Amino acid sequence: MKQLMIKEFKLSIHKFFWFIPILTGALLLIPQWVYLIAMMYFFWITIPNVYSTYNSQNDLAFCMLMPIKKEDYVKSKILSVITLELVTMLFGGVFAILNRVLYHNTNFLLDLNLAYFGVVFLMFGLFNLAFYPIYFKTAYRFGKATIVGNVVAILFALGVELLVAFIPSLNQWMKASTSQELTFRVIFLLISFLMFAGFNYIAYKISAKRFERIDL
Amino acid sequence: MKNIQVSTTSKKPIYQQLFEQISSNIIRGDLKTDSLLPSIRTAAKELRISVITVKKAWEELEQKGFIYTIPGKGCFIAKLTEHEKEKKKEEQILSRLKTHLSYYKSLGLQKEDLIDYIKKYY
Amino acid sequence: MSILEIKGLTKTYPKFTLDHVSFTLEEGYIMGFIGANGAGKTTTLKSMLNLVHPEDGSVKIFGMDMKQKEREIKHRIGFMFGETAFYSKRKLKQITSVVKGFYQTWDESMYQDLLVKFDLDEDKKLEQLSQGMRVKYSITLALSHQAELLILDEPTTGLDPVARDELLELFQELIENGKRSILFSTHITSDLEKCADYITFIKKGKIVETATKDDFLDDYRVVSGTEEELQSIQKDLIAFKKNSFGFNGLIKTVKLDKYPEIAHANPSIDDIMIYYAKAGDTQ
Numbered sequence: 001m002k003q004l005m006i007k008e009f010k011l012s013i014h015k016f017f018w019f020i021p022i023l024t025g026a027l028l029l030i031p032q033w034v035y036l037i038a039m040m041y042f043f044w045i046t047i048p049n050v051y052s053t054y055n056s057q058n059d060l061a062f063c064m065l066m067p068i069k070k071e072d073y074v075k076s077k078i079l080s081v082i083t084l085e086l087v088t089m090l091f092g093g094v095f096a097i098l099n100r101v102l103y104h105n106t107n108f109l110l111d112l113n114l115a116y117f118g119v120v121f122l123m124f125g126l127f128n129l130a131f132y133p134i135y136f137k138t139a140y141r142f143g144k145a146t147i148v149g150n151v152v153a154i155l156f157a158l159g160v161e162l163l164v165a166f167i168p169s170l171n172q173w174m175k176a177s178t179s180q181e182l183t184f185r186v187i188f189l190l191i192s193f194l195m196f197a198g199f200n201y202i203a204y205k206i207s208a209k210r211f212e213r214i215d216l
Numbered sequence: 217m218k219n220i221q222v223s224t225t226s227k228k229p230i231y232q233q234l235f236e237q238i239s240s241n242i243i244r245g246d247l248k249t250d251s252l253l254p255s256i257r258t259a260a261k262e263l264r265i266s267v268i269t270v271k272k273a274w275e276e277l278e279q280k281g282f283i284y285t286i287p288g289k290g291c292f293i294a295k296l297t298e299h300e301k302e303k304k305k306e307e308q309i310l311s312r313l314k315t316h317l318s319y320y321k322s323l324g325l326q327k328e329d330l331i332d333y334i335k336k337y338y
Numbered sequence: 339m340s341i342l343e344i345k346g347l348t349k350t351y352p353k354f355t356l357d358h359v360s361f362t363l364e365e366g367y368i369m370g371f372i373g374a375n376g377a378g379k380t381t382t383l384k385s386m387l388n389l390v391h392p393e394d395g396s397v398k399i400f401g402m403d404m405k406q407k408e409r410e411i412k413h414r415i416g417f418m419f420g421e422t423a424f425y426s427k428r429k430l431k432q433i434t435s436v437v438k439g440f441y442q443t444w445d446e447s448m449y450q451d452l453l454v455k456f457d458l459d460e461d462k463k464l465e466q467l468s469q470g471m472r473v474k475y476s477i478t479l480a481l482s483h484q485a486e487l488l489i490l491d492e493p494t495t496g497l498d499p500v501a502r503d504e505l506l507e508l509f510q511e512l513i514e515n516g517k518r519s520i521l522f523s524t525h526i527t528s529d530l531e532k533c534a535d536y537i538t539f540i541k542k543g544k545i546v547e548t549a550t551k552d553d554f555l556d557d558y559r560v561v562s563g564t565e566e567e568l569q570s571i572q573k574d575l576i577a578f579k580k581n582s583f584g585f586n587g588l589i590k591t592v593k594l595d596k597y598p599e600i601a602h603a604n605p606s607i608d609d610i611m612i613y614y615a616k617a618g619d620t621q
Contacts (some may be wrong), residue, residue, distance in 0.1 A: 007439075010436050011432065058423065061419060065417050067410075068412075070388075215391060229552065261507070264533065265532075267366070
């Protein structure tokens with residue numbers, strides 16, 4: 001398993017994709033914006049590029065010649081994307097702090113606070129949950145999986161933004177800065193993280209089962 | 217291996233070619249008594265033929281008394297007395313002559329005709 | 339000892355069936371796996387490696403069941419699949435550094451020796467290598483993790499005659515110690531005339547014959563004769579071709595006794611494959 005991860009980052013995933021999170025993070029410096037969009041660049045740039053590279057480099061054939069379990073192949077694919085998602089969020093965090101320090105004002109839509117990152121965890125988790133089980137029907141075609149993943153993520157983000165904008169109590173919980181709301185947001189972030197982990201686990205289980213059945 | 221040449225296009229099985237060439241080398245004395253024959257696998261590699269083919273030729277050589285095996289060391293050229301050499305030579309000549317004679321007979325050649333041919337072309 | 343034992347491998351596709359494929363390969367020998375394109379060679383090799391899922395049959399390698407000990411077995415074999423190149427834009431150095439991590443049995447000094455022997459430049463990208471050099475690189479990787487069984491799908495396809503000859507010589511060198519076996523598929527039968535010990539011949543998903551090369555060739559004869567002779571022998575022929583002088587055909591040697599008068603000759607592997615292909619057309 002460890003070797004597969006080394007392979008992912010040494011051979012398969014170009015160093016450039018470590019740089020993208022800095023760019024998407026920097027987007028959070030735009031004042032007054034739909035900040036969830038910044039994180040969506042991950043689905044638009046990183047995912048399709050990484051997955052088309054797997055295909056063009058015959059990554060699957062390469063891995064299948066190595067002494068590995070098939071399920072570990074699935075695991076390595078999900079873990080490498082999780083790694084990149086976490087790095088994306090890490091740089092997001094850095095630029096979010098910078099945003100708060102620079103502008104001091106609040107946003108009409110989601111603010112760049114802990115709740116925002118909770119929502120991002122959920123969005124990434126849902127994307128992975130939609131993407132992987134579809135992708136591992138073939139372990140080759142990533143187009144449909146990417147589109148479905150995007151639709152799910154965008155609908156979710158749209159829903160959250162609309163609810164926060166139009167339900168005053170929810171707006172309060174997500175944005176106000178008394179200690180009560182702060183505690184709520186810490187808990188929300190933790191729960192979101194756990195759900196992100198859960199979504200990935202389910203995605204892995206379904207994907208591994210589907211991948212096992214494919215005739216390569 | 218010197219002096220050995222097998223042809224994959226010949227009608228004769230390769231193991232037979234090998235057997236004939238090595239045995240005649242032994243009869244002529246080109247391969248010295250008690251000298252080591254290459255291992256089956258080395259011979260196969262060098263001659264670019266199957267291991268199994270070489271094995272068959274070596275077995276045939278051993279069976280006919282041309283070589284002997286010391287387990288773990290390999291195959292060696294057997295000691296043949298002059299008398300044995302003569303006998304084996306005759307055996308070899310006879311076996312080939314038989315097939316040739318049946319061909320000449322099928323062409324309707326008489327013994328005398330054949331001798332004439334031999335005198336003319338040998 | 340059987341290094342490889344395949345029994346009753348069966349796999350059904352909509353337009354093709356791999357039908358109870360069985361054969362074995364002993365330690366220390368080279369087996370050529372032949373058949374026309376689409377006969378089921380690659381499917382057989384893939385089922386052997388658990389890449390496709392046969393409905394029936396078993397694959398045992400080193401005496402272990404492939405389904406149960408896949409990882410252990412894969413540690414001890416080396417593969418190469420046709421002309422598929424992976425990570426061809428990467429330098430050999432980078433690929434090797436990843437591959438060796440997968441094997442506890444990696445022998446670095448052997449790897450270095452083989453690089454020298456095959457004249458492989460680690461700083462070259464895979465795509466810069468000729469097909470022959472790529473095969474050698476694959477073999478280098480396999481030998482460096484001390485593979486005891488090499489499974490090679492069409493290793494000679496795309497090689498010029500010189501490179502092909504070199505490779506076949508290498509195959510024989512690899513089995514010289516009697517511990518390693520090679521199974522390779524090909525449709526270039528002259529490859530087999532030179533180095534194969536065993537031949538397994540597959541046609542339309544079924545094994546026609548699996549035997550030592552000598553027995554395989556010995557089992558068939560090419561016969562020729564007049565149209566009249568064809569009348570009597572036709573039912574025993576595997577296939578035949580008519581020409582202006584009469585006919586040529588392929589027959590099993592055991593059936594030849596019935597026709598003492600007929601002219602016959604030894605077939606090449608090509609002859610056998612071609613007549614079998616014709617047999618398929620007339621059936």
